[in-house]
Amino acid sequence: MQQILVIAKQTFKEAVRNKILFIFIILGLITICGSVFMPVVGDGREKIKIVESMCFRSITFFGTLAAVLLSASSIPTDIENKVLSTVTAKPVQRINIIFGKILGFVYIIGVLLLIMGSVSYVLIRVTALKESSQGGRGLLAREKFDPVDLQIAGDSARKIGNVSWIGGGKEAAVWKFKGLYSKDKNDDLEIEANFLIEAKKKSIGKIPVKVKIINPSSARVLTESMEISRNKPLFFKLNSKSLDGSGELTVVVSPENPDDFLGIRSDSLRLFWGEKSFGCNYLKGLIVISTQFFLMVIIAVLGSTFLSLPVNILFCLFVFFCGNITDFMRDLSTVINIIETREHDHGVSAVMQKSNIFLIYLNHIIKKPILLLSYILPDFRYFSVGKYFIDGINIPGIKILMGFGYAVLYTLFCLPISFFVFKRKEIA
Amino acid sequence: MILPFAVDNLFLPGKAWKLSDDFAIKTEDLTKAYRSFWGRRKVLALNKLNVVIKKGEIFGLLGPNGSGKTTTLKLLLGLIFPTAGRAYILGKPTDDVAVKNRVGFLPEESCFYRFLNADETLDFYGQLFRIPRKERKLRIDRLLKRVGLEFARKRPLKQYSKGMLRRIGIAQALINDPDLIILDEPTSGLDPIGTKETKDLIVELKAQGKTVLLCSHLLSDVQDICDRVAIIDKGELQISGTIGELLSSKDIVELLIRNLSKETIGEVEMFIQEKQGEVVSIKNPSGTLEDLFLKIVHERRETGWDKSEMSD
Ligand SMILES: Nc1ncnc2c1ncn2[C@@H]1O[C@H](COP(=O)(O)OP(=O)(O)O)[C@@H](O)[C@H]1O
Numbered sequence: 001m002q003q004i005l006v007i008a009k010q011t012f013k014e015a016v017r018n019k020i021l022f023i024f025i026i027l028g029l030i031t032i033c034g035s036v037f038m039p040v041v042g043d044g045r046e047k048i049k050i051v052e053s054m055c056f057r058s059i060t061f062f063g064t065l066a067a068v069l070l071s072a073s074s075i076p077t078d079i080e081n082k083v084l085s086t087v088t089a090k091p092v093q094r095i096n097i098i099f100g101k102i103l104g105f106v107y108i109i110g111v112l113l114l115i116m117g118s119v120s121y122v123l124i125r126v127t128a129l130k131e132s133s134q135g136g137r138g139l140l141a142r143e144k145f146d147p148v149d150l151q152i153a154g155d156s157a158r159k160i161g162n163v164s165w166i167g168g169g170k171e172a173a174v175w176k177f178k179g180l181y182s183k184d185k186n187d188d189l190e191i192e193a194n195f196l197i198e199a200k201k202k203s204i205g206k207i208p209v210k211v212k213i214i215n216p217s218s219a220r221v222l223t224e225s226m227e228i229s230r231n232k233p234l235f236f237k238l239n240s241k242s243l244d245g246s247g248e249l250t251v252v253v254s255p256e257n258p259d260d261f262l263g264i265r266s267d268s269l270r271l272f273w274g275e276k277s278f279g280c281n282y283l284k285g286l287i288v289i290s291t292q293f294f295l296m297v298i299i300a301v302l303g304s305t306f307l308s309l310p311v312n313i314l315f316c317l318f319v320f321f322c323g324n325i326t327d328f329m330r331d332l333s334t335v336i337n338i339i340e341t342r343e344h345d346h347g348v349s350a351v352m353q354k355s356n357i358f359l360i361y362l363n364h365i366i367k368k369p370i371l372l373l374s375y376i377l378p379d380f381r382y383f384s385v386g387k388y389f390i391d392g393i394n395i396p397g398i399k400i401l402m403g404f405g406y407a408v409l410y411t412l413f414c415l416p417i418s419f420f421v422f423k424r425k426e427i428a
Numbered sequence: 429m430i431l432p433f434a435v436d437n438l439f440l441p442g443k444a445w446k447l448s449d450d451f452a453i454k455t456e457d458l459t460k461a462y463r464s465f466w467g468r469r470k471v472l473a474l475n476k477l478n479v480v481i482k483k484g485e486i487f488g489l490l491g492p493n494g495s496g497k498t499t500t501l502k503l504l505l506g507l508i509f510p511t512a513g514r515a516y517i518l519g520k521p522t523d524d525v526a527v528k529n530r531v532g533f534l535p536e537e538s539c540f541y542r543f544l545n546a547d548e549t550l551d552f553y554g555q556l557f558r559i560p561r562k563e564r565k566l567r568i569d570r571l572l573k574r575v576g577l578e579f580a581r582k583r584p585l586k587q588y589s590k591g592m593l594r595r596i597g598i599a600q601a602l603i604n605d606p607d608l609i610i611l612d613e614p615t616s617g618l619d620p621i622g623t624k625e626t627k628d629l630i631v632e633l634k635a636q637g638k639t640v641l642l643c644s645h646l647l648s649d650v651q652d653i654c655d656r657v658a659i660i661d662k663g664e665l666q667i668s669g670t671i672g673e674l675l676s677s678k679d680i681v682e683l684l685i686r687n688l689s690k691e692t693i694g695e696v697e698m699f700i701q702e703k704q705g706e707v708v709s710i711k712n713p714s715g716t717l718e719d720l721f722l723k724i725v726h727e728r729r730e731t732g733w734d735k736s737e738m739s740d
């Protein structure tokens with residue numbers, strides 16, 4: 001254990017004296033502070049959003065870069081410099097070298113997060129104070145509730161990918177919420193809807209919809225007509241009294257005109273009720289991000305046990321890149337799927353609808369490997385918390401747990417391989 | 429009724445263990461073939477090396493560049509793994525981590541963490557040995573004084589000259605007060621004074637009862653201090669023994685004659701041809717280790733006998 005700590009301290013010292021760590025931190029701080037001067041269109045909330053997202057993006061970006069570059073280069077550099085041959089000649093188990101290195105990177109990440117995180121926090125707080133003094137909404141950490149169930153009523157709805165298309169007058173989407181509860185009982189409920197729309201006249205950017213809000217226990221029904229615009233979420237508030245303390249709510253949405261279509265995903269409708277502490281939420285975000293950094297370190301260390309320095313850095317960046325576009329990779333294989341089946345025309349452009357020999361080959365040669373790769377490589381969506389901040393949503397505990405669990409699983413998979421390879425590595 | 433040899437056999441395991449414990453180092457057919465990344469093209473760096481190094485002696489491993497000296501040392505320290513054969517240090521197999529508590533190693537190129545200073549470097553290695561803080565401080569002071577680096581102890585190693593790095597390397601190898609010290613080219617990069625100091629240090633270590641294995645291609649260094657040497661070339665052991673044994677040739681007689689004019693030499697020669705003359709001293713001729721070294725290497729080169737490059 002003492003040896004692990006010694007190696008960790010040494011690794012940290014090296015990064016500090018190299019000044020690499022501080023270069024990353026300073027670059028990060030520059031971008032963070034630069035966000036204040038970003039031009040903003042919109043109200044105070046928009047400004048806060050920009051600062052929040054810039055802060056989170058730069059912490060993630062520079063943190064990942066630092067974690068990857070430092071941890072990917074450490075062991076190969078030590079081998080190249082022959083330092084590791086003096087360390088290995090001492091009574092040190094090789095497994096302890098790996099543990100020591102990882103712990104050292106954890107220190108490094110910790111310092112980086114501490115500095116960048118606290119500066120960001122202060123900056124966000126100050127911005128929020130300034131903006132909300134002018135009557136804006138300030139910092140949000142709203143509690144979000146997910147529907148327990150989404151049903152499409154009616155028989156002719158079509159599903160493409162994860163989007164269901166419902167037509168006016170024939171079908172309706174029914175969301176059921178249960179267990180709605182908040183400490184701030186008197187706050188209004190907020191409902192936010194993001195739908196895709198397909199109007200008969202393409203030029204029209206708005207379609208009328210009917211929204212029914214039902215309290216199943218008291219059978220009270222509230223019906224409203226609204227207009228949904230393309231690319232703009234629909235907001236409406238609901239008095240918490242309409243819940244009658246039952247904690248249950250059903251929302252029914254359908255287009256009014258038979259020629260209009262609404263594209264619906266399970267997360268198209270979101271319900272917020274109650275406000276949590278922003279500081280706590282911020283901390284939770286940093287924890288999730290640091291879990292992601294840790295995972296990157298584990299992968300970089302794995303790579304560095306058998307790859308040379310430049311190859312390893314490329315490997316890590318590749319993994320990171322792919323890990324962030326898992327969605328894209330799976331979507332790609334879905335798109336290819338559609339070409340194959342050609343069930344429905346919505347959402348697929350005309351070029352894709354033509355059967356094309358090239359695309360068919362693409363399907364067989366590329367689809368399977370891409371899909372496989374997207375499952376093997378780490379999926380960084382488990383750690384994407386930036387959206388929560390920008391939307392002012394409280395990060396649910398399950399998200400943190402999932403990220404944690406995923407990182408632990410991945411680590412348990414990678415570390416033994418690292419040990420195995422490094423134990424047999426010739427330190428020439 | 430038990431036969432005597434049976435009794436011997438009965439005690440053989442214990443005896444064998446005791447024997448191997450008397451050796452500081454023992455290799456058995458130690459072989460190393462380096463592979464390329466794809467596992468093809470082998471370089472046979474070491475071929476069936478058998479040497480035994482006794483406790484308390486200074487053993488010199490000699491050979492030209494690329495003969496497999498460093499490979500041997502790395503195998504002994506478990507940095508790389510043998511293709512075939514075995515080796516024991518201080519009675520333990522080379523993959524035993526604990527035995528390294530009693531071993532000191534100076535690598536061929538002294539490369540340490542460049543941003544640490546001498547103090548921190550020694551402290552780092554001392555901590556790897558779990559030496560308590562107080563004791564560590566004492567040893568660091570003593571070692572830095574011993575290798576003459578006290579004046580530069582707070583300077584980062586990246587500002588050190590090659591000779592200074594060599595010295596810190598030696599200090600690092602001694603931080604754990606080892607019983608066995610393995611030195612790869614200890615005097616390379618050192619000036620004549622540094623070379624002399626290093627040699628003195630090695631002799632001093634022997635006086636303290638420690639075993640030293642050093643490898644070098646600088647033969648004069650080795651000749652002065654080594655008790656026994658082994659010469660390897662292209663990964664194969666050519667010869668080994670004490671310096672005295674190796675450098676004597678028993679079938680030649682050498683005359684050392686003083687104060688003799690040229691004519692007299694002729695007369696003496698003639699006289700000797702007839703019968704015994706007045707001889708000042710008769711002894712076995714003593715060449716330098718260098719001569720022997722060159723002879724062995726040249727002979728091999730001329731016969732073109734070369735097994736070290738193989739392909740499959
Ligand atoms: N890591 C390695 N990979 C491949 N070949 C190596 C490696 N290290 C040494 N060799 C080869 O092994 C042989 C012996 O090298 P080495 O033991 O370093 O020689 P020496 O220390 O006696 O100068 C040389 O031919 C060298 O090229």
Ligand SMILES: [Mg+2]
Pocket residue numbers: 494497498499536612
């Ligand atoms: Mg060498």
